[in-house]
Amino acid sequence: MKKLILIILSNLIFLTIQAAPFYELNDKVYKDFVQTVLFSPTDEPLQDPILHLNGNNTLNLSFDILGNANSVYNYTIVHCTYDWKQSDLQPIEYINGYQEDEIRDFQYSLNTLTPYVHYSLTFPGENLQPRLSGNYILIVYDTRNDAEHLLFNRRFMVIDDKATITAAIPQYPKNPDYIKTKHQVDVTVNADNSLLVNPNQSLNLVIKQNGRWDNAVVGLKPNYTYTDKVTYEYDESTVFEGGNQFRNFDMKSFKYQSEFIKEIRQESDCFSVYLWPSKRRNNANYVFERDIFGRKLIKARDDQESDIEGDYAWVNFFLDYPLPLMPDNIYIIGALNDWNLDEKSLMTYNFERKGYEGKLFLKQGYYNYLYGIVEKGQSKADVSTIEGNFWDTQYEYSVFLYFRMPGTAYDQLVGYNLIQSHYSN
Structure with a gap:
């Protein structure tokens, strides 16, 4: 009886929260003392946080709070639509058990x-x-779930497999102007008739390049419908920049300077790491170098326990650039800043050194990144101007299929596939 009363009270509290959201529906850290938030399948740190509905797989969430004081933190989850808006559902409809x-x-x-x-x-x-299946935001907070006490958010998905997705990137896209430079993602979805009765109304396809949400294709409709499948084959809508392989630096140890690290300094309360200055690659030939698709791998030396013995450093980036790109901005892009184009990843122009500089506070590990330009008033980064644009680039593409059953108020995630650029899957 006591447990039932607690659940009812918890539901009432979250009904109020649901009506007036004060959190962002993306990957967001609200407090500077929160560092290195990781959310991935258990024992698979380089994979996206995806659960199977009624399955046995789990996700591992970890984070660091700077300082020496411990606390008990709380979390809840919020169900979202295919395009990451809050669903018209109450927590009791999509949560089993307590609401936090x-x-x-x-x-x-x-x-x-x-x-x-x-x-x-x-x-x-x-x-x-x-x-329920679909998109979710996990929200972590201190004592109360309100704007003042928010720590961070993380996206995750729950899939209920009802469709099979295949995707490929042809060498010759439909638009001949894109040959050798861009990736055209062609998608086929096979499913039974219950999902395909009215696909233009009930289905929404989402394609994500690596971990980037700024250039994701969201809400795509099929252009061909058959009795047992639908296809998505567009001239423009599913075309992405080919870009280039990710830059990287290995910071697993502060005892030596790896290939792309120029200098390591030990300060009083952290390390300072200076990378060698970066050059633009837009006029260089394509060179394949294996990467981890923009992700980060938190790892200290082999004789250290990375979770608690990994130390922190201010990592200093510099990009040679003869003149500033006013009014446009240059950002550092990758999982090292949760793929966000924000003040932390924004670079500033140094007129004396003739280039852009930036710095990020990072834990020991191995990191990938790119540089991207965001035009004034836009939210999508262009990497080709700095990094080049090559069809040969090996990228990952995540394809998600959402289904809105008539008469329901939420989007089910019914299909998912992860492909690499030059392997149909």
């Missing part, structure tokens, strides 16, 4: 210049589970 739960597992950092407390959570747990 606690994060209690923590460890203190050990032998680091930067002190922190490392937190971890296996999700879903016994007290809170998603009950």
Whole structure:
């Protein structure tokens, strides 16, 4: 009886929250003392956070809180539409169990210049589970779920496999102007008739290049419909910049300078790392170099436990550029800043050095990144002007299929596939 009363009270609290959201529906860190938020399938740190509805797989969430003080943090989840808006559902409709739960597992950092407390959570747990497929935001907060106490958000998905997705990137796109420079993603969806009765109304396709949401194709409709499948084959709508292989630096140890690190300095409370100046690659020939598709891998030396012995550094970036691009901006792009185009990843022009500089506070590990230009008033970055544009580039593309059943108020995630540029899958 007591547990039932607690669930009812919890539902009432979250009905109010649902009516007036004060959080962003993306990957967002609200407090500077929160660092290195990781959310991925358990034991698969380089994969996206995707659960299978009624399956046994779990996700691992971890993060660091700078300083020496520990606390008990809380979290909840919010269901979203295919385009990451809040669904017209109440929490009791998409959550099994309580509407919030606690994060209690923590460890203190050990032998680091930067002190922190490392937190971890296996999700879903016994007290809170998603009950519907679709897009979700996990929200972590301190004491109360309001704007003042928010720590961070993370996207994740729950899939209920009902369709088979195949995708390929042809060497010769429909538009001849894009040959050798761009990726045209052609998609075929096979499903039974219940999903294909009115596909232009009920289906929405989303294509994401690597981890980027700024250039994702969202809400695409099929252009050909058959009895057992639909296809998405467009001249423009599914075309992405070919770009270039990601730049990288290896910061797993502060005892030596790896290939792209010029200097490492030990400060009083952290390290300072200076990368060698970067050059534009738009006029250079394509060179394949294996990468991790823009991700980050948190890893210290082999004799260290990365979670609690990994230290922090201010990593300094510099891009040679003869003149500033006023009024446009240049950003550092990758998982090292959660793929966000924000003040942290924004670079500033140094007239004395004739180039753009920026810095990020990062934990020991291996990192990928690119440089991108965002025109004034736009939200999508162009990487080709700095990095080049090559069809040969090996990128990952995530394809998601959403289905809105007539008479329902939410988008089911019914299909998913992850492909690499030059392997049809």
